[in-house]
Amino acid sequence: MDMRKAALEKLRALGKYVADKLQRGEEPVLEIPVRSLSNTIWDEKAGILRLGSQKSRRRLLDRSSVRAYAQTLYLAHIIAKAIEEGDYPTIRDLYYAAKHTITWRDPVTNRRIAENSFEEQSESDSIIQDIEVMLGILREQMGIMADAKGKIVGNMVIESKGHRLNLAEFGVGAYAIPPNADDINILKVEADYVLVIEKDAVFNRLNNEEFWKKHNCIIVTGKGQPDRGTRRMVRRLWEEFGLPVYVLADADPYGFYIYSVYKCGSISLSYESERLAVPEAKFIGVYPSDIYRYKIPKNFIIKATERDLKRARELLNYPWFANSKLWRRELELFLKKKEKVEIEAFSGFGLKFLTEKYIPKKIKMFGSD
Amino acid sequence: MDMRKAALEKLRALGKYVADKLQRGEEPVLEIPVRSLSNTIWDEKAGILRLGSQKSRRRLLDRSSVRAYAQTLYLAHIIAKAIEEGDYPTIRDLYYAAKHTITWRDPVTNRRIAENSFEEQSESDSIIQDIEVMLGILREQMGIMADAKGKIVGNMVIESKGHRLNLAEFGVGAYAIPPNADDINILKVEADYVLVIEKDAVFNRLNNEEFWKKHNCIIVTGKGQPDRGTRRMVRRLWEEFGLPVYVLADADPYGFYIYSVYKCGSISLSYESERLAVPEAKFIGVYPSDIYRYKIPKNFIIKATERDLKRARELLNYPWFANSKLWRRELELFLKKKEKVEIEAFSGFGLKFLTEKYIPKKIKMFGSD
Numbered sequence: 001m002d003m004r005k006a007a008l009e010k011l012r013a014l015g016k017y018v019a020d021k022l023q024r025g026e027e028p029v030l031e032i033p034v035r036s037l038s039n040t041i042w043d044e045k046a047g048i049l050r051l052g053s054q055k056s057r058r059r060l061l062d063r064s065s066v067r068a069y070a071q072t073l074y075l076a077h078i079i080a081k082a083i084e085e086g087d088y089p090t091i092r093d094l095y096y097a098a099k100h101t102i103t104w105r106d107p108v109t110n111r112r113i114a115e116n117s118f119e120e121q122s123e124s125d126s127i128i129q130d131i132e133v134m135l136g137i138l139r140e141q142m143g144i145m146a147d148a149k150g151k152i153v154g155n156m157v158i159e160s161k162g163h164r165l166n167l168a169e170f171g172v173g174a175y176a177i178p179p180n181a182d183d184i185n186i187l188k189v190e191a192d193y194v195l196v197i198e199k200d201a202v203f204n205r206l207n208n209e210e211f212w213k214k215h216n217c218i219i220v221t222g223k224g225q226p227d228r229g230t231r232r233m234v235r236r237l238w239e240e241f242g243l244p245v246y247v248l249a250d251a252d253p254y255g256f257y258i259y260s261v262y263k264c265g266s267i268s269l270s271y272e273s274e275r276l277a278v279p280e281a282k283f284i285g286v287y288p289s290d291i292y293r294y295k296i297p298k299n300f301i302i303k304a305t306e307r308d309l310k311r312a313r314e315l316l317n318y319p320w321f322a323n324s325k326l327w328r329r330e331l332e333l334f335l336k337k338k339e340k341v342e343i344e345a346f347s348g349f350g351l352k353f354l355t356e357k358y359i360p361k362k363i364k365m366f367g368s369d
Numbered sequence: 370m371d372m373r374k375a376a377l378e379k380l381r382a383l384g385k386y387v388a389d390k391l392q393r394g395e396e397p398v399l400e401i402p403v404r405s406l407s408n409t410i411w412d413e414k415a416g417i418l419r420l421g422s423q424k425s426r427r428r429l430l431d432r433s434s435v436r437a438y439a440q441t442l443y444l445a446h447i448i449a450k451a452i453e454e455g456d457y458p459t460i461r462d463l464y465y466a467a468k469h470t471i472t473w474r475d476p477v478t479n480r481r482i483a484e485n486s487f488e489e490q491s492e493s494d495s496i497i498q499d500i501e502v503m504l505g506i507l508r509e510q511m512g513i514m515a516d517a518k519g520k521i522v523g524n525m526v527i528e529s530k531g532h533r534l535n536l537a538e539f540g541v542g543a544y545a546i547p548p549n550a551d552d553i554n555i556l557k558v559e560a561d562y563v564l565v566i567e568k569d570a571v572f573n574r575l576n577n578e579e580f581w582k583k584h585n586c587i588i589v590t591g592k593g594q595p596d597r598g599t600r601r602m603v604r605r606l607w608e609e610f611g612l613p614v615y616v617l618a619d620a621d622p623y624g625f626y627i628y629s630v631y632k633c634g635s636i637s638l639s640y641e642s643e644r645l646a647v648p649e650a651k652f653i654g655v656y657p658s659d660i661y662r663y664k665i666p667k668n669f670i671i672k673a674t675e676r677d678l679k680r681a682r683e684l685l686n687y688p689w690f691a692n693s694k695l696w697r698r699e700l701e702l703f704l705k706k707k708e709k710v711e712i713e714a715f716s717g718f719g720l721k722f723l724t725e726k727y728i729p730k731k732i733k734m735f736g737s738d
Contacts, residue, residue, distance in 0.1 A: 085720070087720040087721065088578050089574065090568075090571060093716040097719070100717070143577065148573055158542075160541050161540035163539070165538070171529020171532050171534075173544055173546065176542055176544065177542065178541040178542045178543070178573065178576075183541040184541065201516050201548075204514040204547065204548050205514040208457035297468075300465060300468065344464070345465050347458065347465040347466045348468065350466070351462060352456065
C-alpha cells in the first residue's frame with residue numbers, strides 16, 4: 001500500500017525530529033492540534049465541521065505532559081513497526097501492545113515506583129487520534145483496524161488487491177465495506193444517486209426486492225451511527241462521481257443526528273470531516289411533519305422520551321440545523337408534538353408503500369432542488 | 370425462490386384447514402409446539418438443544434386464547450400476501466402491517482370497545498415464531514428480513530441470483546452474509562477449516578493480513594452473538610462440506626456463551642438448532658487456563674464482574690458444559706480466579722503472536738483429536 005508507506009515516512013520523520021533535537025541538546029516539543037469542542041468550528045461555506053487552529057505544546061521536560069509525550073512516541077513507534085512488518089493491528093491490539101509496567105527507584109525517597117504506560121484503552125485511543133492530527137495522517141492510512149459495519153450494493157465496479165467486484169452481482173448478499181474505504185479503487189459507477197439507509201434490516205429488504213436495480217441507485221447502510229469506513233465510501237461516491245446522497249432514517253433525534261454525521265461530520269472526529277462528510281447530503285425522511293402529512297395512524301406513533309427531547313434541543317443549537325428554516329420548523333414541531341415514528345410505520349399502508357411511494361416521491365422532490 | 374413457494378403452500382394449507390373446519394361447523398384448533406425452557410431438551414446424542422414434544426392448543430372458541438388465535442391467522446395472511454407479491458418485509462414491517470385498532474360494541478353493556486391487534490413488536494415477533502414451529506417453516510424460508518451481521522471470506526465460490534462470487538477475491542472487503550444463508554448456493558469450498566471470530570475488528574485484521582490464504586481456511590465473524598444467517602452459513606460449511614469449525618472468543622462467559630450458541634443452539638431458538646448448530650464446533654480459546662499457561666501479564670487481566678460470575682455458574686448448569694471434563698475445569702478455574710482476558714491481550718507478546726503462534730497451535734492441538 002502506498003498510503004501506508006507515506007504514513008510510515010511521516011512516523012519516521014517524527015522520530016527523526018525528536019532524535020535530532022535531543023542530539024543537539026534542544027527540547028523536542030510536539031505541537032498537537034487540540035481536539036476539543038472549543039477548537040471545533042463550523043465552516044459555513046464548506047458546510048462541515050472542522051478542527052480549528054489551536055495547538056497544544058506537548059513537552060518532554062514538563063511534569064504535566066511527559067506521560068502523554070512518552071505515550072505518543074511509544075505508540076508511534078509500535079505503529080511504525082506494524083507497518084514495516086505488514087501487520088494490521090486493531091486499536092485494541094495497539095493498547096495491549098503498548099501497555100506495560102515501568103518500575104524505577106525514586107531518586108529522592110529511594111522507593112520503588114511502578115507505573116503503567118497506559119491504564120485504559122481510552123487513553124491509547126486518544127493518543128492515536130493525537131498522532132492522526134499531529135502528523136495529518138489517518139488511522140486508516142496507517143492500516144489500523146476497527147469495527148466496520150457498512151454494507152453496499154448497486155451498479156458499481158470496484159477493485160481491491162487486483163480483484164474486480166461488480167456490486168450489482170451480489171444477489172441476496174452485500175459487499176461489506178472495509179475499515180479503510182480508500183483501500184478500494186472505484187472503477188465505475190452507473191447510478192443516479194446513493195440511498196443511505198439507517199437500518200440494516202431495511203437495507204436487507206431493499207436489497208432482496210432489488211430496489212437499487214429498479215431505481216438505478218446505490219444502497220448503503222452504516223447500521224445506525226456509521227463507522228468511518230462507511231462514511232468515507234459515501235463521501236467518495238459523492239465527491240468522485242458526483243452522486244447525490246439521500247439519507248433515510250427514523251423520525252427521531254437519533255435518526256436526525258445520524259443524518260447530521262453523514263452530512264457535516266461529528267464533533268469528536270471534526271479533523272476527519274473533510275474526508276468523510278457530504279455537505280450536500282439530503283434527508284428524505286422520515287420528518288416529524290411526515291407523521292401528520294401522511295396521517296400516520298395514532299397507534300404507530302411513539303411518545304418521545306425526555307432524552308429524545310433533550311437531544312432535539314441540542315440539535316437546534318447546531319448551526320447546520322439552526323440555520324435551516326426547514327430544520328428549525330421540523331425540530332420545533334417535534335418538540336411541540338413530542339412524537340416520533342419509525343421508518344417501518346409506513347408498512348401500515350401496505351408493504352409496498354415505502355419503496356414504491358414514499359422514497360421515490362421524496363427523492364423526486366429533492367432531485368428538483 | 371422455491372423455498373418461498375413451499376412456505377406459501379403451508380400458509381395456504383393453514384388457511385384452508387381453518388376455513389374447511391368452520392364450514393363444517395367444527396372448531397379449527399391450532400396445535401402449536403411450546404417454545405419454553407420446560408419444553409427445551411438437551412439431545413445428548415445429537416449434541417444440540419431441541420424443542421420437546423409439548424404442544425399447546427390455541428382455540429378460537431376460548432376467551433384466553435382467541436386473541437393469539439386471531440393474531441396468528443392475521444400474520445399468516447399478511448406473510449402469505451407478501452410472498453405472493455414478492456415483498457421481503459422485516460419483522461418490524463410485519464408488526465406495523467398487522468397493527469390496527471378494532472372497535473366494536475359490547476353486546477351486553479352496549480359500550481364501544483377499542484382494542485389493538487398488537488400492542489408491541491415483541492407480541493408479533495412471538496407469533497411469527499409460533500407460525501414457524503407450527504408449520505415447520507422458518508422465517509428465512511418465508512423471506513422475512515432481519516438484521517444480518519455476518520461477514521465471510523476464504524477459498525469458496527458461491528452463487529446467488531445467477532451470479533457467481535469467489536470469496537477469495539474480496540481484497541480488503543468481505544462478503545456480507547444475507548439473513549437467509551440458504552438463498553445462496555455454495556458451489557465450491559477448498560479450505561481446511563472454518564475459523565469463527567467473535568470480534569469484527571479482529572476479523573478485519575485477519576482479513577487484511579490474509580490469514581485465510583496463508584492457513585487455507587474460511588474466516589467468519591458474527592459480531593458477538595451471531596444472527597441466524599451467520600450460524601446457518603457456518604452450519605452449512607460443516608454439514609455440506611465437512612469442514613471442522615473453530616471458535617475464537619474472549620476468555621469470559623460472554624465469549625463462552627457465543628461458542629455455545631454456535632455449537633448447540635440457544636434456548637429461545639431451540640426449534641432451529643437442527644438447522645443452525647454445529648455440535649462438533651471446537652473452542653480454540655481464549656480459555657481461562659490460557660491466562661496462566663501463557664502467563665498473560667497481570668495488568669492485561671480484567672477482574673470478572675458479578676454478572677460474569679453469575680453467567681459462568683449458569684453455564685455450568687448447561688449439560689454440554691457440565692458433561693465436559695475440560696469445561697467443568699475451565700469454568701471452575703474462572704470462578705475461582707475471577708479473572709478474564711480479551712483475545713487482543715496476546716498482542717502484548719507482539720502483534721504476530723495471535724496469528725502466527727496462538728491460533729495455529731490451538732488448531733493443531735484440536736485437529737489431532
